[in-house]
Amino acid sequence: MRAHSAVPLGADYWKLWTSSAVSNLGDGITMVAGPLLVASITTDPAAVAGAVFAQQLPWLLFALISGAWADRLDRRRLVVSVNTMRAGAMAVLAVAVGFEVATVPLILTVFFLLGTGETLADTASAVFVPAVVPEAGRPKANSLLYANFNVLNQFAAKPLGGWLFVAAAAVPFAVNALTFALSAALIATIRAITPTPAAPVDRSPRPGVRAEIGAGVRWLLRHRLLRTLAVTMAVGNVVFCAAFAVFVLYAMRRLGLSDVGYGVLLVAFAVGGFLGTLVAPALIRRIRASYLLRAGLLVEVALHATLALSREPWAVAAMIVVFGVHTTVWGVVVTTIRQRDVPSALFGRVTSVYSFLDLGGAAVGSLLGGVLATAYGLVAPYWIAAVAMALVVVVAWRPLRSAGL
Structure with a gap:
């Protein structure tokens, strides 16, 4: 180690x-x-x-x-x-x-x-x-x-x-x-960049862009662990962005924070992320990746449940810091696994599927957040997110056991 x-x-x-x-x-x-x-x-x-x-x-x-x-x-x-x-x-x-x-x-x-x-x-x-x-x-x-x-x-x-x-x-x-x-x-x-893969020796016509995209998608769908991580990330981004689309209103109306207090609360995300960069290498050396990923999903549930239940800014801020640590550790683990398992010739296409799911989930969640909060109240998106992530934990728990670095 x-x-x-x-x-x-x-x-x-x-x-x-x-x-x-x-x-x-x-x-x-x-x-x-x-x-x-x-x-x-x-x-x-x-x-x-x-x-x-x-x-x-x-x-x-x-x-x-x-x-x-x-x-x-x-x-x-x-x-x-x-x-x-x-x-x-x-x-x-x-x-x-x-x-x-x-x-x-x-x-x-x-x-x-x-x-x-x-x-x-x-x-x-x-x-x-x-x-x-x-x-x-x-x-x-x-x-x-x-x-x-x-x-x-x-x-x-x-x-x-x-x-x-x-x-x-x-x-x-x-x-x-x-x-x-x-x-x-x-x-x-x-200088030390892997060269672009050479053309096939039979010099047959190269597949079109659509066919090449399909090859990347199919490869990801066949890889159980990376497929699970990709879908988990997509669902997580939908519910997270739905919940945090109304976060400014939540902070002011439920937590009673001022504009300055809201800004300080946002800094908690960055604090957690920075702490995550400090501890991630040591955690990865000492703890199996499957345990880190499973713990990260539990942190996601805990974040949304805390926001749904708490009215104390300090409790929310503390949970956000923990969540920030998790997001960095999760990102490092998943990125490292992807770098190891995805063939170089397919790396761009598989990465682009992740990006599409990431930002696509964020966009859908941002649209849903306002609708849910308007219809059911400010706390509703956080309850829905907590329940959704709890279901993700149940579904992803077994496939994640194969994760290792």
Whole structure:
């Protein structure tokens, strides 16, 4: 076990990690500055919400297609090209904002292009860790990548994005353009990437994109453990996003929190996520993956049950921290299993199915949350989520016993 934790990650990994850090910082800045920019132009709530949706929509439209192309093309070159184009799109937006000619259609178009590029870049880059890091070092490598998201995207970038926008509205978008360019430059220096699989020796025509997507879906359906994890994640995202679509109202009306208190409560998610990055490698070394995954499902049930029953902010905050630890540990375990079991030639397509289920479940849940809360009250989505996840525990418990690292 100790030997596993001492496995060197290598120079290529640290270039990847630095690229991830830069990208997470830039994405987090834009995540805050984008809605602020739209709100400074229009008071239409639909337009403000559209700024977020425009970047999410490509995942629903193109995730599976992007997975097929990520398996067809040289993945490193694809990520470099996409990040370079995203840098150009952000630079155009920064110039438009600086000259005060930015419009809502332009903003939504740029964000849609960013999201489309994200489906390609994120899917293609998913194979980088298994390509540059030995299997024994991947839990640590994945934990460090999750730390980038929790510390930079969730913590540092949010206040920085707001401050930069107040200082000069164009600056956050110019900074994000630079982060995309720097990320592309770093990825371009990575050499140890598994090459794109060669064409068949019989030189028969390559299957179409639809057939290749189908091959990825069929492979996932035949793998009992990964199929269980994918479906579990989809259901979990539906009920989680349904419950947390009305979280701001829950925090204010049921817990009696102010705007500031609500913001502090949200920080609990990031605190838990950061703690998860610290403990994940040690937990994975000492505890079997099946136990960690099963415990994670119980935490999901406990989270929703706590929110349904409690009126105490401290109890809710504590449970959210525990949940944040779970999400990171779960993510590291599942990512590491996927990196081990999925063939390189299919990695993009299988990853894209996960992404489709992830964001598809989130979108469906967000729509359901408001409907359920309106019809049955603010606590109803949390009770429904608790019951749904309890059923998931029953169904997934046996298949998860085969999980191991």
